[in-house]
Amino acid sequence: MIEILRYPSFRSLFLAQVIALVGTGLATVALALLAYDLAGDQAGAVLGTALAIKMTVYVLLSPVAAALIPRTRRKVVLIALDLVRAGVALCLPFVTEIWQVYLLIALLQSASACFTPLFQSLIPEILPEERDYTRALSLSRLAYDLESLLSPLLAAALLTVINFHGLFAGTSLGFVLSALLVLGTRFPAVVDARTGGSPYARAIRGMRIYLQTPRLRGLLALNLVAAAGGAMVFVNTVVIVRTVLGGGDREVAWALAAFGGGSMFVALLLPKLLDRVPDRRVMLTAAIAMVISLSATAVLWLGSGDRIGWPVLIPAWLLLGMAYAGLVTPGGRLLRRSAVSDDLPFLFAAQFSLSHVCWLLAYPLAGWVGAKMGLGTALVALALLSMLGCATAVLTWPKQDPSSVPHRHEDLPPDHPHLAEHAKADNGEHEHPYMIDEIHERWPR
Template sequence: MSDAATVGEATSPPTPSVWRNADFTRLWTGQTASLFAAQITEFALPLVAVLALAASSAQVGLLTSVVKLPYLLVSLFAGVLVDRVRRKNILVATDLARALVLSVVPVLYWTDQLGISWLYVLGFFAGCGSVLFDVAGQAYLPRLVEREQLTAGNSALGTSQSAATIGGPALGGVLVQWLTAPVAVLAGAVSYLASALTILAIRHKEKREEHTEGASPAGTLREVWSGLRFVFGNEPLRAMTIMASIFNLSFTALEVAFVQFMPRTLGLSAGEIGLVMAALGPGFLVGAAFAGRLPQRFGYGRTMLTTASIANLVMLGISAVHGSGFLAVGTLMLINFLFASFGVANNVTVLSIRQTLTPDSLQGRVAATNRFVAMGIAPVGALLGGFLGGTVGLRGTVLITAIGLSSALLPLALSSLARIRYDLPAPLTADPAPLTPDTKEAPHA
C-alpha cells in the first residue's frame, strides 16, 4: 500500500525541506565536490596525454575508452558490493582511492616516469572508483531522506551534476592554462579528498546488511542474477530499463551524426557550434531547478511522460534545419535548451520513482543494472551512428536517430508508470509484479 493519506483527510502534513536534513547537506556538498573533480579529471587527463606525452589521436581515444570501460566490466558487481556493505563507507573509500590514484599522475610527471601506459592503468582504476561512487550514491540517498523528499534530493543533486558539467571543464581549462595539465589532475584529486572528508562527517548510522549468499564467487554471481531478475521481472523497472536502453542507443548515434551535421551539412563555424552546444548548460540548470516541483503539480506519471515527450520529440526538429544563418543557429540553440531542460527534469523524476520502488536491500544492484544498460549500449549507438552517416547521409541519420529517441517513449507510455499520480508508490516485492492500483493514484479528498 502507498503511504498516501486516506480518503477523507483534507490535507497531509507538509514535507520538511530536504535542506533541513544536515546529513543530506553533507552528502550534497560531498557529491558536488566529487562531481566537479570528475569533470576536471575527465577534461585534464586526455590533455596530459596530448600536451605532456604527445600522444596520438588513437592513444587518446583508447584512454577515453579505458576510463569508461569499468561501466561495462564492474557495474553489476559494484551493485552487489553496495548492497553488502555500508554505502557511506564505499563513498568515502572510492573518493580516497581516486584521490590517491590521480595524485600519482603529477608525481610520475615530475620524476620523468610518466608514460601513456601509466595513464591507461590509472585511468582504469579511477573509472572503477567512479562506477562504485555513482552506484553507492544513488543507493545511499534513500537511506538519508524521507520517501517524500527523494524528488527534492535528486533535484538538488541534479543541479550539482548540471553545474559540474558546465563549470567543471571550464575550471579544468583554467587550471591547465595556469598550472599545466598534470597539476590540474592533482586539483581533481584534492577535490576528491574534500568530498571524502565531507561525506565522512555524515552522522547517520547504517545497519550492515546480512546476506545468506556469502562472499564466494558463486554467491556473488547469484546476487548479480537476483538484481537482474528483479529489474527485468518487475514491469515498472523493466519499462524504465528498456526506455533507457532505447534512449542511449539512439542518442549516442544522434550525437555522432550531429557533431558532423552542423559543420558539414549546415556549414556552421566553430563559434556557431559552440553557441549551439552552450545552450545545453542553461537548460540543465533550469530543468534541475524545477524538476522537484513538477510531480507535486502535475503528478509523477504525467511529469515523466510529458518531460520525456518534449525532450525526445523536440530533437526531430534538427533534421528540418537548413542554412547557417542566425535562424538556424537560434533554432538549434532552442532545441538544445528544451532537450536539456525537460531531459534533466525527466531524469530526476524517473530516478526518484526507481529509488522508491526498490527495496533498500536491492538499491545497489538495481542502480548498477541501470548503469550497466545505459552505458553498455552507448558504444553500439556510436557504431550505428557512424554506419548510418556513411550510408544514408548525415541529415537522414539525424532524422532516423531522432525517431529512435521518440520510440523510447513507448515503454513508458504503455507501462503502469504513466498512471502514477501524486503519491509515491510503495516498494516492490521480489516477486515480479506491476504497480498495484493502490500505488497509481493519490486518494485526495
C-alpha cells in the same frame, strides 16, 4: 528544495558529490581537448571509444560490486574509491598515446562503477520520507548537472591562465576533498541484512526486480532516449566547436555549459511539478522533447550543408539539456517505489548497470558514425535511437501504475503468514503496495 540540506548527513554527502562532480566535469572538458590534441578531427571516435570503455566497466562491475560490499563497510569503501580516482586523474596529464587514455579511463571508471551505486543507495536511508527524498533527488540531479554547467564555466575561466593539462589536477583535488567529506559524515546505523546466496545471486536479485517491474522497464527505455541526446553533446561538442565553428578550448566549455544550463533550469522546476503531475507524464513529455530536438537539429544540420552556426548550436544544446533533466531526475523515485529497503542497493546497482547499456550503444554511435559518416548522419542515427526508446517506453509503462495492485497467490498455502495478514476475500485476492520479492516473483497481469 534547499531546505533538505538541514539534514547534516545528507548535507555532507551532497557537498562531497558536488565537489567530486566539479572535478569530474573538469576532467570531461580536459579529456575532450586531450583527444583533439592526440587525434584532431577524429577526436569524436577516440572519445566515443573511451566513453564506451567507461560504459562497459559500469555495466559489468557495478551490480557485482554493490553485492560484494557490506552495507556496514560502505564508508571505508567510498573513501578508498575516491582516493583511487584521485591518483588516476593525476596520471592523465602525462599520456602521450591514445591507448594510454583508454587504460586510465578503464581504471578511473572501475572505481566510479563501485562508488556511484553505493552513494545513491544511501540517500533513501538518510531521508526515508517520500517528500524529502524527492527533493534530495532533484538536488542530487543538480549536482550531476554541475559536471555539464559549472565545471565547463570554471574550465573556461581556468583555461585563460593554464593549459588543459592543469584541469586534471583539479579533478584529483575534487576527489580528495570528497573523500574527506565522506570521512566526516555520520552514516545511518544499519545491520547488513543480506543472508545466503553468492554475490552473483545477490546482484541478479536487483536485475530481476528491475526487469520484472513494468515502470522500471519503461525507465530503461527512457534511459535510451536520454543517452541518445547526451551522447551527441558529450562526444561531438569538441569536434563541432573546433572543426566546424573554428572555436577554441573556452568555446568548447561554453557550448557544454549551454546543455548544463538547460538541464539545471528544468531540475529546479521538477520538485513542485512532480507533486502535482505523475512521473510518467513528465518523463514521456521530456522524451518527446528529446526526440523533437534531435530530429530538428538533424534537419537543420543537413539542410545547411554541415555548416551550422552558433545560433543553432546553443539553442539546440539548451533544449537537449532541458529534456535530459526531465528524463533522468524522477528515476530515483521510481526505484524507491519498486523495492523494499534491503533490496534498494541491488536495485540502484541494476539501474546503474542497465542504464549504462544504453550509453554503451549511444556513445560509439555518436563517435564512430560522426567520424566516419559525418555529424549530420550521427544526429539522424541518434534521433532514430531516441524514437525507439520513446516508443518502447509508451508501450511498456502502463498508463495506470498504482502502487497497490490487486493480486492472488495460487502457490501459497491458505495458512501462509502473508495471506493471513493481507487476504480478506474468500478467493484469496488482496491488495497492498506491490514489489517484486521472494513471494511476489512476477508482476500480476
